[in-house]
Amino acid sequence: MEKLNKDKLLLEVKDLHVSFDTYAGEVKAVRGVNFHVNRGETLAIVGESGCGKSVTAQTIMQLIPMPPGKIKKGSIIFDGNDLAKYSDKKMESVRGKEISMVFQDPMTSLNPTMKVGKQIMESLIKHQKMSKDEAKKRAVEMLKLVGLPTPEKRVEQYPHEFSGGMRQRAMIAIALACNPKLLIADEPTTALDVTIQAQIIELMKDLQIKLDTAIILITHDLGVVAKISDRIAVMYAGVIVESGTSNEIFYEPKHPYTWGLLKSVPRLDLERKERLLPIYGTPPDLFSPPAGCPFAARCDYAMKICKEKYPQKFGITDTHHVHCWLQHEMAPEVKHPLAEGGTN
Structure with a gap:
């Protein structure tokens, strides 16, 4: 454990x-x-x-x-x-x-009607109680930190003026503006x-x-x-x-x-x-999850117990744990396919 x-x-x-x-x-x-x-x-x-x-x-x-x-x-x-x-x-x-979050598609996460700088400033004003001038200065610093060129210009632009990679950098700047844990x-x-x-x-x-x-x-x-x-x-x-x-x-x-x-x-x-x-x-269908291992129906090594009972937690090392019946002492020995000598 x-x-x-x-x-x-x-x-x-x-x-x-x-x-x-x-x-x-x-x-x-x-x-x-x-x-x-x-x-x-x-x-x-x-x-x-x-x-x-x-x-x-x-x-x-x-x-x-x-x-x-x-x-x-x-x-x-x-x-x-x-x-x-x-x-x-x-x-x-x-x-x-x-806690902050960066989402998959920045175009749907960024507000298309607001300048990028203002979107960074919002959380700074709300959580850090900064003035608008302080928040704008910090917004420029954050855009510079995430590697956007000419950040003084970028704070005044809208999301549609950014490329996909630039928008994701802007999302990271917003997420990290308040230095979350x-x-x-x-x-x-x-x-x-x-x-x-x-x-x-x-x-x-x-x-x-x-x-x-x-x-x-x-x-x-x-x-x-x-x-x-x-x-x-x-x-x-x-x-x-x-x-x-x-x-x-x-x-x-x-x-x-x-x-x-x-x-x-x-x-x-x-x-x-x-x-x-x-x-x-x-x-598997999560309306009615299987009683056993959820991967059993797709597994090349599934045994009878795999379909009947969810596998217990096996500790390989202090940091490595797995829920799989192949780790049970009575299970047949199977080398993983990418190991040297393993089946592929």
Whole structure:
């Protein structure tokens, strides 16, 4: 069991269950999620679309509509306080000041009718009680910090005058303006081309070192998180199936779903050319989640128990944990496909 350092601990999500009531029934989007984030570190939450990672992130910020959404169970302990018990009014003092968020598509997140500088100034005036002149000066500093040229000119421009990469930099400037303790980046590079993706990830890494901000990076692409993440949590069908340090997840993965994600990432270190392999099949219906492992129907190594009983938590190291019956002492030995000598 991983021992948490209380002095470094910033966020701890415990047994979080989030559901949505719809005309067709209850969607169990998040089903008992546990993870933590230390001060100044980066946790990547990785999984394919619909696995519940964005719902988890938005629940931390209390951005999911309630109703139809509801926190059925669990706690979100941030800096010693349970955000799950906060009222909307109380959360307003946390959003933007203590925790900020960068969204997937900056064009839908930025206000098209407001100058970019004014959008940065808003949170500074509200949370830092700055005057307009002070806030504008800080807005220029933030645009310079995120690498935008001629920031004095950019503060007077509208979002449509920015390119996609520039808009995402502006979103990061808004999110970091009040120097929050935690930045949640929800698919921040998905809408960008690969060159700009690399620049944005490098920018976030540099800013984290300068500002000592913790980051939760939400993505479906393991390739994006390789350089920036300290730890990785792999999420599937509303649960975290594997978690560990970046090295543990990339070099010693234990869950077949993690293997599938890794096999779909292009690699330059292999001598022979490998085909990128998709994960066949579809995720389970979260109106009625399976009793066993949610990945069993798509898993090449599934056993009878996998379909009948949810796997217990197996500790590989103090920091590496996995929910998979293949780790049971009675299970057959299976090498992961990317290991030397493993089946592919």
